[in-house]
Amino acid sequence: MSTKRVLGWPVFRQLRSGDVFGRGETTQSRKSKNLSARTTDADRVVQSVCPYCAVGCGQRVFVKDEKVVQIEGDPDSPISRGRLCPKGAASEQLVNSSRRVTDVLYRAPKSTEWQKLDLDQAIDMIADRVLEARANHWEDTDEQGRPLNRTLGFAGLGGATLDNEENYLIKKLFTAAGAVQLENQARI
Structure with missing residues (x-):
């Protein structure tokens, strides 16, 4: 390995420049200098409420091309003041997960298989059962x-x-x- 390459390592650049704590530009790679936050390119920011618990923490939802790209705590929220718990901070994954179920699924009594239902059909089935149970x-x-x-x-x-x-x-x-x-x- 060449001496020039070793002297280019972040720890050597850091020591040469006097940046003892590694907080300056000497610790940045070319790649990290060119990175930008997902939020800088967002088309719009929508205020929302975290869906996970009854606390009601405020969220800022960053949208680009009609797709959620980032969710962060809302510093204007009097409840959470910009902070989110781990579940709230990960709620972007709830929206964009490839495993998210977006269909109404129904499993008939004694069946081992799920079947997809139309939303209107599912609502009618629920309403019929509620009315029947109430009457009975x-x-x-x-x-x-x-x-x-x-x-x-x-x-x-x-x-x-x-x-x-x-x-x-x-x-x-x-x-x-x-x-x-x-x-x-x-x-x-």
């Missing part, structure tokens, strides 16, 4: 004749990936349908 298990009154107006035929279980507004609307929907068994992971 509706309780107008208790044994003493006191009004109940409820059903124990279905329950609601929410997740922390919804924001507070979505959880509120789901709670209102299930309550209006007569369900009393409502729980949410974010409440625990």
Whole structure:
């Protein structure tokens, strides 16, 4: 190996220039000097809320050619002040993953195979089952004749990936349908 090549190593350049802590240009390679952030070429920045828990951390979503290229914490958010947890920081992968399921999948009772359904068909199936369970298990009154107006035929279980507004609307929907068994992971 030539002496010129060895003297070109970052550690030797660093010592020669007096950059003891390696924070100057001597530690940069040609390749790293030419790098730029994914966010510099973004067409637009969209403010959003992290989808993972009920905290509601603010996110900045960088979009280029109608594709999400980077997601970072929003420093203007009073909740997170620009910080994201590891899951929130990795939420770009949630959007762009090649393994992301984008079809409605249904597995019939006792079946071992999943089948794709049209979204309208799936919503109709869910609505029919909710209405049937409500009708079959509706309780107008208790044994003493006191009004109940409820059903124990279905329950609601929410997740922390919804924001507070979505959880509120789901709670209102299930309550209006007569369900009393409502729980949410974010409440625990």
